[in-house]
Amino acid sequence: MQPSETTVQIVEVGPRDGLQNERVRIGTPNKLRFVAALVEAGLRRIEVTSFVHPRAIPQLSDADELMALLEKRPDVRYSALVPNERGLERAIAAGIREIAVFTAASDTFVHHNIHASLPESLAHFEQIVKQAKDLGIGVRGYISTVFGCPYEGKITAEQGLGVASALLAMGCDEISIGDTIGVATPGDVARWLDAARTAKIPFDRMALHFHDTRGMALANVVIGLQHGVRIFDSTAGGLGGCPYAPGASGNLATEDLVYALHGLGYQTGVDLDKLVTASSLIANQLDHLLPSRYYQAARVQACLPV
Numbered sequence: 001m002q003p004s005e006t007t008v009q010i011v012e013v014g015p016r017d018g019l020q021n022e023r024v025r026i027g028t029p030n031k032l033r034f035v036a037a038l039v040e041a042g043l044r045r046i047e048v049t050s051f052v053h054p055r056a057i058p059q060l061s062d063a064d065e066l067m068a069l070l071e072k073r074p075d076v077r078y079s080a081l082v083p084n085e086r087g088l089e090r091a092i093a094a095g096i097r098e099i100a101v102f103t104a105a106s107d108t109f110v111h112h113n114i115h116a117s118l119p120e121s122l123a124h125f126e127q128i129v130k131q132a133k134d135l136g137i138g139v140r141g142y143i144s145t146v147f148g149c150p151y152e153g154k155i156t157a158e159q160g161l162g163v164a165s166a167l168l169a170m171g172c173d174e175i176s177i178g179d180t181i182g183v184a185t186p187g188d189v190a191r192w193l194d195a196a197r198t199a200k201i202p203f204d205r206m207a208l209h210f211h212d213t214r215g216m217a218l219a220n221v222v223i224g225l226q227h228g229v230r231i232f233d234s235t236a237g238g239l240g241g242c243p244y245a246p247g248a249s250g251n252l253a254t255e256d257l258v259y260a261l262h263g264l265g266y267q268t269g270v271d272l273d274k275l276v277t278a279s280s281l282i283a284n285q286l287d288h289l290l291p292s293r294y295y296q297a298a299r300v301q302a303c304l305p306v
Contacts, residue, residue, distance in 0.1 A: 008266045009231045013047040018239025028062045037278035042270040045077045051087035067094035098138035101125040105160040106149035126170045133171045141167035141175045148183035157195040182213025186223045193227040207231035210252045217252035237279035237290035253292030
């Protein structure tokens with residue numbers, strides 16, 4: 001293998017995707033400490049917030065304040081989710097250099113999420129992507145429910161591939177393929193990626209985003225690696241779920257992902273001990289256990305917060 005083939009990029013989405021569904025409100029100073037600790041652990045791509053309307057996700061209502069106070073570093077890519085034109089305006093004013101837009105492979109899920117049809121969402125985001133790209137802002141496109149939808153059930157590969165092609169065609173630099181309700185098996189992932197290769201979806205512009213609802217996330221990552229994917233989303237401590245996907249449990253934990261990747265011989269640039277420290281900072285603020293297996297094992301050994 002060439003060195004580049006053994007390097008995996010981790011997109012840490014804990015501060016946004018991980019916290020958005022938490023019942024306990026996390027104060028801005030604690031979020032800043034959390035992000036700083038993630039950077040200290042070696043994470044270089046961090047999705048820090050969302051410029052959604054404050055009433056929609058109160059947990060992220062401090063997006064403008066957070067971005068103003070966040071320590072900017074040239075070696076760290078901070079990004080934020082942008083749901084609409086007003087969100088883009090706020091992101092631009094905050095100095096964000098990378099945004100993310102989101103749609104889904106399921107029309108019903110899109111409707112529940114942003115009250116529009118799937119074609120309407122793509123048309124809507126095409127304008128946002130264009131505006132961002134004209135300003136030199138990077139754009140990531142999320143596709144939820146690629147393997148299954150809480151409302152429509154199983155989703156065909158063709159549905160997700162059509163959305164992926166549309167997002168790439170409108171100018172997204174990268175697409176994130178989401179198993180939003182955690183139903184994908186390794187076989188499902190292998191078949192989807194085979195279909196994506198046939199459809200000429202570029203794997204160097206694709207990330208995989210797994211939820212561990214049924215304990216398959218790491219097994220699915222291995223399939224992704226075998227197919228050549230080298231970008232994966234995760235959340236410190238296994239934070240998160242999806243407010244629009246009933247029953248969806250937490251994301252793949254960054255600790256578990258890093259531990260597995262290092263064991264397989266991949267380089268991530270992440271220090272596991274420092275990552276556990278970052279997760280412990282947010283664990284102090286929550287009303288439940290962090291589900292990461294690695295974090296729990298480290299917690300027992302070091303007497304860290306649950």
